[in-house]
Amino acid sequence: MLAAGVTVVWLVTLCGYDVRQRRLPNWLTLPGGVVIVLAATLFGHGVEALMGAGALAGVYLLVYLGAPTALGGGDVKLAVGVGALTGIFGPDVWVLAALGAPLLTAVLAAGAAMRGIPTVPHGPSMCVASAAAIGLVVL
Template identity: 40%
Template sequence: MAVLVALAALAGLLSGRYVRVLAGGFTDADPDADPRAAPDAVPHADPDADPHAAPDADSRTGTRAVPGLDVRAEARAAFGRALRTWPVPAWPPTVEVATAAVAALVAWRAGLPYVYLAVAGTALALIDWRTSRLPDAITLPSYPLLALSLLPTGEVPRALLGAAALAAVYGVLWLVRPAAMGLGDVKLAGLIGMAAAARGWEAWAVAAVAGQLLGALYALALLLTRRATRDTQFPLGPFMLLGALVAVCLEG
């Protein structure tokens, strides 16, 4: 087990470099920005900007409305740049170390089949936190890739049922209050439901509740510290993924 965890940590450390570069390819600001520029930086990130300010969100796509932005070209450029990158951690290696830690934890508690979700989830959490976007270019291909990685568990049928069920739950929440979450969150919920259900229905239930609970606690903390109002919006994806991490790491 120790060897497998060490291998997962190494894989996460190397993959973290790709996560860093890939995340830097998705922007939320200037529609005229070249997504191929500045491979290790989030384009046009303003260090003085309020990260909790309500985004100009498109509730039908789950992404920020960026006029004139060609999301397909942006994704192609981001993936192309990542593929041309050597897996050597940048300095400071915060993203790389975080990816390694999540991969090692998941491998220890759940097994190697879940390491893919650890890496993809870290990328999605980073992108959503910085840009309030969950790119389809990462979320949608992750469905078949995660299903393939779960084949050794023998739980793919239950995983697919869990994906459909949690996506349906979030779909209802989106229909009831589309301003509170985006369609990207609904797509992410299906991915989380797939991984959690493969661990068991108890894990699925934890994943279904934990993301909303963690997001609510974060919102409460912002209100108590007067850093936000009741109308302030923030990305839900990172909290959903953190809840999924807790669920997947439960004992099976």
């Protein structure tokens, strides 16, 4: 239960920071990813966490290198943590979160564009999609 609470606080903090500052700081993204992988390893899910982290971070890195204006480096670093987190719960949860994040960002961006806002941060969509995908399995 403590791990779930800490994870929710981490995700909410990341969302708030990205919305306010339009960036995801290393001091939030990188340690979070490391802690998730270490905790998963302690509870026997290290391989799943590493696979989820590597796969999502790899996809985000490819997008970042191919289209740097599409997302930021902080999103790539956050992909390690949320990829590990969703990987723990299995490939179905990982895929749902991985597909849900860009879809959510696209919906938010369309709404923002109608109000004259040129861009929206992607980090909150990553956090919300991950939490929602996990929630579908846990609840």
